[in-house]
Amino acid sequence: MNAHIQFAEDVDLLALGLLGEEDCAALRGHLETCAECRARFHEARALAALLALSSPPAEPSAGVRKQLLERLRAGRENATRDARAPKQEESRRAGFWGWTNLGWAVAAVILVAGAALMMEENRRVQGQVQSLQAEIAGKQQELDRTRAVLDLLRSTDTVHVHLISGSEPWPWPEGRVYYHPKKGLLFVGSHLPPLDPGMSYQLWCVSEGGTPASAGVFRPDAKGNAAVMMPLAKMAMSPKAFAVTVEADGGAQAPTGPQVMVGEQ
């Protein structure tokens, strides 16, 4: 079999971490020279990362967070203590140089200190530049999302559906869906009761034939508010009705839990 074909077939296995050491070494050598396999490998690695992300989230004990922060602080105190020790060592050694070498020692110290200050300043400035660049990138993303939401809300063709619950005491849960056949869907919910651990709300789009499709799983914030944005590329149908149910974390393939609110066009 052509060696490239064999390597290409094993790229996915490499990305999953499933090849033995010998096969790994051979394939890694091939990746260095083959752009096509390298691109496939990067894609497979991203897909493999999705496997890790598929694990159901779980809540650790509160003590872990506290221990982590204490560990950080202990590390910083040790680093500060260690940073002082070399300086004490340097001044002790300077005593042995004698007066005839003192001038050279002073000049060397000044040069080293000056260079260190410049490097530190350079590092600080670089850090600031990177931080600002990262902030700008983040703000741009937020701006893009905000524009998408405003675009959907402002369109005269956007359909507005009010989802209501008839059974809960006031203030009862309610939601509003803003749907545009070419822009996507935005759901905004309010007065959503808090959920038991392990449970989430799930938004459903219901087709004209009555088939529900999941539009997202969400949990409300402390005030009972929630939002789901679904771009058009992810919508598989033109919905005629919407509903919210309570499901286990991670959602369900079809509605199984109690219905919290419903609305139709």
Add this chain to the structure above:
Amino acid sequence: MGTPDHSLVMRIVGRDESALAELYDRYGSLVYGVALRVLRDVSAAEEVLQDIFHRLWNVAGRFDPARGSLPAWLAVTARHRAIDRLRQREPATDSETAAAEISLPFDLEEQVFRGHMLERIRAALARMPESQRKLVELAYFEGLTHTELAERTGEPLGTIKGRLRAAVASLRKEFGGLADSARK
């Protein structure tokens, strides 16, 4: 919406503990979930959880948000670390470095969208034929090579490889249009 991941990472570089705490609050349950799935032991999984975020504190300066997705790095590194512990071997830093270059075409910072995407990922796994899904779970979450899988299941090596490739192909079919932008 909270502070973007890359801003928090930059603050960690500046030794801001509150930034690490914020990322822990955002992704701790995800990392813990990965570790728990591999190790099936609360105490061991909590140690891995703490180690991963302590590691982030130490290597944040090397993490480039333009090249890699932080939740992907956290989840994949947690999986590697948990498997190393399961198999009682020393943690390998080269796999951690490689994980920093995994770019996802969507970001998971916003909680509602995160829930939606993670639900899609789980749904894609649930749609796989059971023989494929079980194999993927054994391989990915127990760290077995395809040779070890063949020994464990009694299936021929060629069958094992074929099913695993098919599993990745089905993920590629589900997310391939999105994953194209993950190529470097």
